[in-house]
Amino acid sequence: SQELEQSPQSLIVQEGKNLTINCTSSKTLYGLYWYKQKYGEGLIFLMMLQKGGEEKSHEKITAKLDEKKQQSSLHITASQPSHAGTYLCGAANDYKLSFGAGTTVTVRA
Amino acid sequence: DSGVTQTPKHLITATGQRVTLRCSPRSGDLSVYWYQQSLDQGLQFLIQYYNGEERAKGNILERFSAQQFPDLHSELNLSSLELGDSALYFCASSVGRNEQFFGPGTRLTVL
Numbered sequence: 001s002q003e004l005e006q007s008p009q010s011l012i013v014q015e016g017k018n019l020t021i022n023c024t025s026s027k028t029l030y031g032l033y034w035y036k037q038k039y040g041e042g043l044i045f046l047m048m049l050q051k052g053g054e055e056k057s058h059e060k061i062t063a064k065l066d067e068k069k070q071q072s073s074l075h076i077t078a079s080q081p082s083h084a085g086t087y088l089c090g091a092a093n094d095y096k097l098s099f100g101a102g103t104t105v106t107v108r109a
Numbered sequence: 110d111s112g113v114t115q116t117p118k119h120l121i122t123a124t125g126q127r128v129t130l131r132c133s134p135r136s137g138d139l140s141v142y143w144y145q146q147s148l149d150q151g152l153q154f155l156i157q158y159y160n161g162e163e164r165a166k167g168n169i170l171e172r173f174s175a176q177q178f179p180d181l182h183s184e185l186n187l188s189s190l191e192l193g194d195s196a197l198y199f200c201a202s203s204v205g206r207n208e209q210f211f212g213p214g215t216r217l218t219v220l
Contacts, residue, residue: 033208042111042199043152043211088152096142096165097209099152 002027002091004100020027021074021103023089031067031092035101038085046074046087067093079107112136113212115200121218127188130215134181134202140164141183142209143175146155158183190219 003026013019023032031050035043045054049065049072056063060077076083084107090097112135122128134141143155145168154167158177169175172190177183187194195218201209 031206035211040197040214040216042113043201044111044214045210048208061166092206094165096154096157096167098154101151 002098004089004091004095004098006087006089008101009080009101010104010106012108015080015107015109016078019079019105020078021089022085022106023069023072023074025091027070027091029065029072029091032063033090033092033097034063034072034074035088035090036085037088043088060092060106071094076105079105079106081109083107088091111210111212113179113200113202113210115187115198115212115215118213119218122190123128123220124190124192126190126219127134127186128217130185130187130198130200130217132183132185132200132212133171134183134200135210138202138210139206140146140203140205140209141177141181142201142203143169143183143185143204144199144201144211146214148200150196152199157183169177187217192219 005024027057034046045062052067052069086102086104088102090099111159114133139160142157146152155169157165175185199214203210204207
């Protein structure tokens with residue numbers, strides 16, 4: 001089965017600073033999804049990457065899938081309190097998604 | 110709001126009991142997925158239905174079963190409940206193999 005490792009497990013960032021979250025797969029990624037989750041709530045879809053080298057941005061969040069398609073990074077520029085939450089990467093495997101354990105982001109004012 | 114609805118929002122029951130969780134997918138989505146999220150196991154895929162047919166199975170216990178009805182809503186049945194079944198249960202829907210949109214979840218507490 002495909003395993004996803006996220007790092008760091010958690011991080012605290014000062015408001016206005018940048019942050020990066022990594023997601024490393026044990027197998028080639030054919031579809032990589034990034035979701036955000038507030039505690040106890042549903043997952044919010046952020047972005048999907050499929051091609052090696054692909055990069056997508058939405059507002060201040062940018063995600064990349066590396067050329068070898070085994071790692072993805074999520075970068076947040078000039079973090080805001082609204083960016084706080086847990087970010088999960090998910091890998092498409094046939095019809096199901098396998099998820100990493102998540103990275104919890106705290107934004108300090 | 111993802112467009113996926115789940116009921117109930119919270120459920121408290123006792124060990125040995127049976128419960129049914131309900132999910133209505135986004136309009137037009139034929140695929141429904143069920144996930145279980147717990148502190149120790151993280152987010153785990155349980156089962157997927159596509160247009161009424163079971164498409165994929167994950168780490169779903171034999172005590173759990175699901176179905177998707179002709180109107181595309183889905184139900185997840187959990188029986189002989191144990192303390193360890195306490196978790197957040199999410200339903201997601203998608204169009205084919207595209208991104209999945211998650212519902213708000215049902216928080217199940219087994220006492």
